[in-house]
Amino acid sequence: MAVARVACRAQVGLHAPLVHVEVSLASGLPVFCIVGLPAMVVKESKERVRAALLNSHFEFPAGRITVSLAPADLPKEGGRFDLPIALGILLASGQIRAPADTCGTRVAREFYGELGLTGELKPVRGLLLAAAHAARHGHELVVPRANAAEACVVAPAQVRAAGHLLEVCAHRTGAAPLSPCPPPQRGVGRADAGPGRGVALDLADVRGQLQAKRALIIAAAGGHSLLMIGPPGSGKSMLAQRLPGLLPPLTQAEALEVAAVAAVSAAGFTPQCLGQRPFRAPHHTASVAALVGGGARARPGEISLAHHGVLFLDELPEFDRGVLEALREP
Known part of the structure; x- marks a missing residue:
């Protein structure tokens, strides 16, 4: 039995509690189950993850796959857990391996992103809160490229943006590390004309x-x-x-x-x-x-x-x- 763990965060109001995505591979009849109070959109990630792995030229493990979203009593919503689940399966099956930490300098990483059927990373909602909480703990964030501007508002030096599952795997193994995102241009502090508009009124x-x-x-x-x-x-x-x-x-x-x-x-x-x-x-x-x-x-x-x-x-x-x-x- 092989077990892998990948970090992510849920969203509960204005808080973003840490969630450990634990993936266990065992022999037996092919079963893919997700536990830990997942919402329907999280349960549907099974098909997205399967297609993304196969279309990215990885093998989908045959056997019993159990994904635990801990803590189990915390509701999980959204497609942000697709990428952590996919990485957990790849790590548990040995298809990718993390580099050896010989100097004790490994940085804790958190992964976010919804997977397209081709392995493309799609944006998710509420990453600003996750970035703020991760920055307090000094964690590195790997996010979809479309979410980079939002996540970089808090700590651009700790954010890495990727557009595909293969880019994330190369970063995770150390083969092709992702570069930090540039800091965003901050607003001038003027009022906007109304919700969703950015025209300053004087x-x-x-x-x-x-x-x-x-x-x-x-x-x-x-x-x-x-x-x-x-x-x-x-x-x-x-x-x-x-x-x-x-x-x-x-x-x-x-x-x-x-x-x-x-x-x-x-x-x-x-x-x-x-x-x-x-x-x-x-x-x-x-x-x-x-x-x-x-x-x-x-x-x-x-x-x-x-x-x-x-x-x-x-x-x-x-x-x-x-x-x-x-x-x-x-």
């Missing part, structure tokens, strides 16, 4: 409105809430969209907090928005869950997505009473 674009401008400056300087009252078309929304531009640039720690919250949202994290103050403007028909967060698969709400930024509630009286009452809770 208060200097507004003509007149001297009293309203002064109110915005005072609110930005003191971190105060601001209530704007006026007829339609008087410029309330235009002024509110320029409020984040008055706030000071995000520190590195604040930028990472904003990015971490965005990474677990439905829209995901965009590396080009790193360092920008978020501006969120939910519709007045938004529910309590949309504003506060939650749901069957808990997601951050608009309040959390506006962290270190601006939450703009246009047409405030039109919001449901329950939604406004939810704002009173810390």
